[in-house]
Amino acid sequence: MEETLLRLEELLVPSIADVAVLSVDVNDETISIGSRSTAAGAACPDCGSRSSRIHSSYLRFPADVPSAGRRVVLCLRVRRFFCPDDSCGRRTFAEQMSGLTRRHSRWTERLRSTLAAVGLALAGRAGARMARVFGVSVSRSAVLRLLDALPDPETPAPRVVGVDEYAMRKGHVYETVLVDVETRRPIDLLPNREASTLVKWLAKCPGIEVVCRDRAPFFAEGATAWGTSGGPGC
Ligand SMILES: [Zn+2]
Structure with missing residues (x-):
């Protein structure tokens, strides 16, 4: 069983460090991937101090890139840590999994970049319609916000x-x-x-x-x- 889950990690979260896949549930519409971070601690987003003192944990359900005609959703166990720095204004913070999640996002990073690519090709309304074709419900304005957040393309210095x-x-x-x-x-x-x-x-x-x-x-x-x-x- 453990070996199967190890292979699932390679399949489902390749090149993402410190993530364990705990379970995979499949029904007619959805693939649900239970996972958690295996890192010992996390860095405070405000002061950068690392902490391994856990305050609490909760579940987060970021949508992922659909697979085989089904929606994919992660069921992530996220830990909240105490910031160890007394001078930091933040008392606790939730961990992020680098390359997989970001604060306040309901998408995994790879779904975010897929939607941004669709938005770049098709812009707001058509982009939202295209996303629905592959099973992601996203509004026109959310597609446009994704484009806004993209870094400016690097233009070579003029010669x-x-x-x-x-x-x-x-x-x-x-x-x-x-x-x-x-x-x-x-x-x-x-x-x-x-x-x-x-x-x-x-x-x-x-x-x-x-x-x-x-x-x-x-x-x-x-x-x-x-x-x-x-x-x-x-
Ligand atoms: Zn802090």
């Missing part, structure tokens, strides 16, 4: 930058728009067309090799000269 001026009002206030020439994305907007403003901006972006002004390139190190002399006139 070739285009500098263009444009007038806010016809013939009056000029601003400068900076564009990544290789990705064609606007990068920043400078409040004027002063060379010194551009030079300051360039100094903060050491990765820039080429600056194009009026579509003619010159090398970034030349931008300093441009700043002091009023421009190389390229």
Whole structure:
């Protein structure tokens, strides 16, 4: 029996440390996985102090990624620990299982990332509808909140930058728009067309090799000269 449960851990919670599968119950609609943490203690989310002094425990039922046409729900025994640091404002805290749970979430981390991927592809309403197809009931706004919580995609630092001026009002206030020439994305907007403003901006972006002004390139190190002399006139 113990060996079977060990194999179930590899199957059900692979690459998640310190989790024991205690039971698996299957009915027509749902697979329920009873589990608990095997870690000796946990770290306080506020002060980071580790504690193994248990205050109490309770059950949590985060939904997991469906399997074989059935909903999957974890039945997690979660321990609440005393924070050992007297100066910490938190007296007790509940443990989280890294890679599996997070505070206040009704989903496992892998269901959360599945729903976020669906939301990225389909956005709110269609994303919620798609989730229902694979048996997860989620609202349109919950899908959108998941997208909000995603980190910004890493954009590579620009190498070739285009500098263009444009007038806010016809013939009056000029601003400068900076564009990544290789990705064609606007990068920043400078409040004027002063060379010194551009030079300051360039100094903060050491990765820039080429600056194009009026579509003619010159090398970034030349931008300093441009700043002091009023421009190389390229
Ligand atoms: Zn604490």
